[in-house]
Amino acid sequence: MITKQFSRPSVKMALSDELLMKVEQPARYLGNEVNAANKDKSKAEVSFCMCFPDVYEIGMSHLGIQILYDMFNRFEDTYCDRVYSPWIDLDKMMREQDIKLFAVESQEPVKSFDFLGITLQYEMCYTNILQILDLSGIALRSADRDINDPFVIGGGPCTYNPEPIAPFFDLFYMGEGETQYRALLDLYKKWRAEGGSREDFLHAAAKIPGIYVPSLYNVTYKEDGTIDAMTPIYDDVPKTVRKEIVLDMTGAVYPERPLVPHIRAVQDRVVLEIQRGCIRGCRFCQAGMVYRPVRERDVERLKQLAVTMLHNTGYDEISLSSLSSSDYSKLPELVNFLIDECSKRKINISLPSLRIDAFSLDVMSKVQDVKKSSLTFAPEAGTQRLRDVINKGLTEEVILQGAREAFEGGWSHVKLYFMLGLPTETEEDMKGIPELAERMAEAYYEIPKEKRNGKCQITMSTSFFVPKPCTPFQWARMYSPEDYLGRARIVNHTMKQQHNQKSLKYNWHEAYVTVLEGVLARGDRKVADAIETAYKMGALYDAWGETFHYEIWTAAFEKCGLSIDFYNTRERSLDEVFPWDFIDTGVTKAFYKREWERAMQEKITPNCRQSCSGCGAKRFGGGVCFENQNSVC
Template identity: 65%
Template sequence: MRKTALSDEVLMAVEKPARYIGNEVNSVMKDKDKVDIRFAMCFPDVYEIGMSHLGIQILYNLFNAREDTWCERIYSPWFDLDQKMRDDNIPLFALESQDPVIDFDFLGITIQYEMCYTNILQILDLAGMPLRAKDRDESYPLVIGGGPCVYNAEPIADFFDFFYIGEGETSYDELLDLYKDHKRKGYSKKAFLEAVAQMPGMYVPSLYQVIYHEDGTIQEFVKLSETAQFPIKRLMASDVSTLPYPKAPVVPFIKATQDRVVLEIQRGCIRGCRFCQAGMIYRPAREKDVEVLKEYAREMLKNTGHEEISLSSLSSSDYHALKELVTFLIEEFKDQGINVSLPSLRIDAFALDVMSKVQDVKKSSMTFAPEAGSQRLRDVINKGLTRDDILNGAGEAFAGGWTKVKLYFMLGLPTETTEDMEAISELADAIARRYYEIPKDERVGKCQITASSSFFIPKPFTPFQWAPMLTREEYREKARFVKETFNQQLNRKSLRYQYHDPETTIIEGVLARGDRRLSKVIEGVYRRGCLFESWTEHFDYQVWDEEITRQGLTIDFYNRRERGSDEIFPWDLIDIGVTKGFLMNEWERAREGKVTLNCKESCSGCGMAKEMGVAEEDSFPKRGAICVES
């Protein structure tokens, strides 16, 4: 085995040394002297989580398919190794070559969650790089960010050279070709970034200045270069069936969080849940050809040895060939004992025959997400589920042999009332009653209904981006109230209730809708030793609260006020195709409790049809695909 960047002494002193040695099955090795571009791809969290991320695997495969490029991986060192690296002056290294990150051309960081922001600074710091982009000259790698959090990149904008807004398979080849051209002609970081800024989907923060009103809201964005775009249109692939896909994904040495083959069956979503950012920024819904998926499944299972395959999408039930695909997977791999995982299923579209096929391989708890207990509040959030849908879906699950059901709810949603909160436990109890209506001799023991609630966080590019949040005390009180109502239900012995940490919710809310002034807060929190803030046991609310105050900012400014209809948002630099007017209209409909039909039933005029050059009357269902040629 290759010698690692760490000595045996260091490896033996840290937890799970296999996180850092590389050389896994399907990892890519190249001769660094025979490539023109070296790209370090980073997921700013621990190895087991980063190795479970499909986006990293897709880009790793995409980049390494180029003969002139070698893409390697980086994950956040855990606390034990972090300290050893600082004590022994060991620079952060890539897994494949074990070379220092500072030797690379690019450091690409995929940003999935706001609470990973301090880990981004850990990566830069351990690599020996100045934290702020303005302090890094041509001798340092270019730092590029991607992923869902870059749709409001302002809180971390000062740490990055540029951001890639949209789907990675679309324009990375052009970006790397541009870099090669500049490198051949005599590389200048400033000239390269000026050229990057002209490319669709590329946001170079240093080329924009933000002007604020006295009240702290944004007055305007000022372009500092003629090459800077405004707005910046996100990149999107029309035909997802032909996109490159990792048929031989890297297999970790140790168990990852998602230890399975992941088969992406579609992108986007036809639903219009008003709290869901992914449902807006990844519009329109685009399905992959089922025959392509069958071939991917064969290749990926053969190349990895995994014993489970998961169908990935925002709403798997809406995939037109779901039954055909699941039937194929069960029959094709029945002799191998392959388990099929079906996340993101809608309770109203859950077919009993599909369930019965899946359960023959492995039976586990069923997961449903009503999001709200009452019909009134489900209409407010445009969930599109009725009480009968939920109870009938649970009944089908019980008939299929399941006895455990997980339910996900949110507390603190706009217009929420006491009656809405009481309805959570009442719905859970009604589901339990549906189980006990089954004749006793046909039941398999007792049922267990586990309800979990998170706390509502308004996200950019959703109809709820104008909504205020509550205080941590108010969130905590709501959770206590709901827990008490569970103790009052008839079937309370079959019910369990748990809720998330409200303090993390508060800080995530600040970062989600924050502006550039928060960069000093994030750096201050990092300097005080805060890492892995997405892990509840390591999160320190007091440090965040103190740093926000120290910078002359307030949590209430970001979280507690309702935004005005004419307010300029930090993310208004970005054009996702869905119009702000549509989102405002949906916000008004939410407060009136009005439901908007999904894209399969009627075009709601969100703007994507125009973006794709398709007339609204020609979009789904007439054409069989939403806003895109079928």
């Protein structure tokens, strides 16, 4: 790592040396990392505290916060700082000693900021949101806050159904943050100068494109518990909120001097975002739907960014970030450039999100020459029938040919990702997972022994499918924890019957977490009561296996008179009004219905570069929709 002399304003640490010596990983709470902005909060007109509701090591790996942190601090009138969830040890000490939660750079209380922006990446972090508010001395519910509290704003993929956490937020930002935050900050400055209530500001903010203010909408329910209607309380508040999108990715802000954490982060490398969106139409994938249309960064800009970011951070690895890196149109040119640059300095190149059918043996071999690692592929389903249901667009022949090319290129360790509990799944589909892995192992051992690179290891990992809002599978039912574990046992038993079982390994996800994630993903505003109750009963860090307690959640739902099965296992009508239907992602509900019906018919829908499927994203006026002037969407 490079070193740097810091010149930030004098800062009084929020935690004493004595306290820091008692906590695990004290560097989590120090701030002043390499490339920190080092601005003076007292000289800014607006202060914004970015929050990742999990530990520092995970939060520092998040590209979205890096981008927004860089963007906010480029504004001369704005000071942007960061806060992360304190780990359980510090949480306990702060409560015992009445220490308020603080931002890491200024070490000032979170409550002293004008805005608290919380990124919502994963539903299982929802109790951590309440921890952040609670430790900051901010009322948990928006309705209970006053003029001295910051405005709490949520952003990120979970905002595509914000309703389970809507009462805890003053407003949500729908879509990509580069476009409308400047307008929101200017509105705040105007409101503060003129004076007015919090309600006045929120009413005005609701008119900014992409901003959703939950308190300005009434939700009514039918007798069966489903939603009847969601209605704005003012005529000038929009009935639907359309997501914001960046069309010019090349000109968009990007951190050339990204923050370098004090301690090893989960993603401890330069991250180069090559594009947004995905041309594939996997029916289970929320990101592939809500980030449409695909928009690429110019390859020359990416080359410049790569060189600059590596120089400014001292990292020894660079990763290409996108939903499907193989579909970036200039991937060979970019990778060849990176190989030339990185091989001189022994810098590793990570190429995640690669599809087997688009993976070049030439590229694989060149990357291997720099630094070898295992390959990760995601067939998602074990049989061709089920891959067609989910619109994966991969045949077994293509999968096995990709594996052969990988093995011939010198790889011997492969990770395969699948899902269990997908719509229409049968026992044959479950058994197909280890049977596919077995055929991959057979392909490895067909290679002459002298050309093999050691022993073959194929690791299968299964997660349990969680239907997400704004996808064709948003109508799908879920199952009980016992049912999910039974499916995993079928996979495990079948694996042990394979000829090459010693080359196969199987891991599966926690079923109880899956069930709760499903409720939080598709829940309505009533679920907020259960979240708050669970938090007050001790739920925290639910994304961590060692701290997740399913029994707390079942007790919380029971106490609030809510049924987990209502949100998970019941069949949903195609005409049901969903909590998230007021959000316009660009992709229409009519398209989702068509795709759901095609899934039931086991029909494939071509990707966006093959033909336009009429999803609706062409309304944004850019991206892949206009590469070849596709037919009207």
